[in-house]
Amino acid sequence: MSELHDEVLRLSGVGKTYNPGTPLAQNVLQDIDLRLARGELCALIGPSGSGKSTLLNLIGLLDSPSAGELYLQGRPTRALDDAARTRLRNRAIGFVFQFHHLIPAFSVLDNVLMPLMIRHGKPDAEDRARALELLAAVGLADFAAKKANQISGGQQQRVAIARALVTRPALLLADEPTGNLDTRTAESVFALFRRFNREFGCAVLVVTHDPRLAAQCARTVELVDGRIVRDAANTAAK
Template identity: 75%
Template sequence: MSEANRQILRLAGIGKVYNQGEALENRVLDDIDLRLEAGELCSLIGPSGSGKSTLLNLIGLLDTPSDGELYLLEQPTRQMDDAGRTELRNRAIGFVFQFHHLISAFSVLENVLMPLIIRSGKPSRADTDRARGLLAEVGLEAFADKRPTQISGGQQQRVAIARALVTEPPLLLADEPTGNLDSRTADGVFELFGRINQQFGCAILVVTHDPRLAARCARTIELVDGRVVSDARNR
């Protein structure tokens, strides 16, 4: 299998039930089958309450499915213990959220390095060089020594994207990454996702409520009432 066609993620019959077996049992996801390959830029859309956040939590190994199996880098994950899931998540997945969660006490560069600091303590020279290179990629190299409070909201989100990429993950998950941004800044962030997707070859799954932005992805998955109702190529 070529690198471009390498399967990053596969969901087979995934379901999620809360309060299983109880009177108030709530099935949030039902029989989800999905595949995501290296280099894909894919959006996930659906109305409020459709199960998007639950699905993203499962894919991010932050929760476990009730049914089916989730394969990440071809490894089955449902029966993994917490330590195994944490190790795989830290190695394979980068996260970008609607709220960037930068740490104001640290510089922009230190925020980008934070996942590596948490993983191994003091970053190496190579780590720092990679972080600076990512800041250059997102157009913020000159702001490396600034505090997050000294830059704009759109710039802070770009820092969060650089932070998500510093571990070189094969999968990037973005949960409403433009939800707090004006339309012009949101366009810039989505343009950045496209460039990152092409340059780094990671698979990117973006949850968005904006159909205009979703259409800019190569593929759009629509979720309604916990089921995939559409999985279409946009180009």
């Protein structure tokens, strides 16, 4: 593991219980200890119902743990109010989902710029240059002016990756990012995650059901029944 100053994410004894103190109480996550360092590419796997989505929501600051503490870039987050949580999430985390969640009526470029618009309003020339550079990196420089609903599903997912990276996040979270794509397109999209992980040095956590994609990550964390049962390096990863 990298030195502490390279640590992007740390979960210490994190648990999540829904409806606590009632007959409907459900322990979804228990005693989760997890660290991610700058530059790590990690797959999160596990069967349906194992708690992967809940864990990703906690890491993405979309929900709060019931127990333990989650540190993002060394900052404890459990006690943050909604406004502080939103600011930290927008600054430090990028998201890519199975369904790209682009705004159909907006141009490809404006979709990529959206996180920067949320952060500080109307984008400036530097923002636009950064977004166009990312679109070029994902092979879509010629599509910047097209509406998001005028391009293919694989292209839309590439736009979503550019959008997630436009803020230069310390942590990139991807929830089944290739689950809606054919095998060939999935491979090309996943290659972008590996490339940007190397080039930007951001920590990347990918939730996937595809063992071939998980094997291409340097590390795999397996979740079963709300607990981490395996956290190991993939020696065969490229």
